Amino acid sequence: MIGSALEIYREQASVLISVAVIVFSITALAQLTLTGGPAVLLSLLGIATVVFYQGIVVELVGDIQNGRRDSSVGQLFRSVAPVVLPLIGLSILWDIAVAIGLSC
Numbered sequence: 001m002i003g004s005a006l007e008i009y010r011e012q013a014s015v016l017i018s019v020a021v022i023v024f025s026i027t028a029l030a031q032l033t034l035t036g037g038p039a040v041l042l043s044l045l046g047i048a049t050v051v052f053y054q055g056i057v058v059e060l061v062g063d064i065q066n067g068r069r070d071s072s073v074g075q076l077f078r079s080v081a082p083v084v085l086p087l088i089g090l091s092i093l094w095d096i097a098v099a100i101g102l103s104c
Helices: 002-011 013-033 039-066 073-103
Strands: none
Touching (some): 002 013, 013 039, 013 073, 039 073
């Protein structure tokens, strides 16, 4: 199972890297322009971009389960956009649960 996942990542590296550059450039630009700015805003933006990228990776893997990729990069972005807010909320709840679990 891990071998097939690594194979998918290797075969789709160009898509994954290009999407990562696009998504994480947003956070990098915000950090450059908001130097000394609101740390909470930058943290939330960081969470959002990581969750958005993870959603794209999940969509990509789901798309190629039939043996080939049918979605373009733009379609991958559009498929994640409607669910990004619930994913961010879930990520925040997960982080809170982990923090509580680690403090016990």
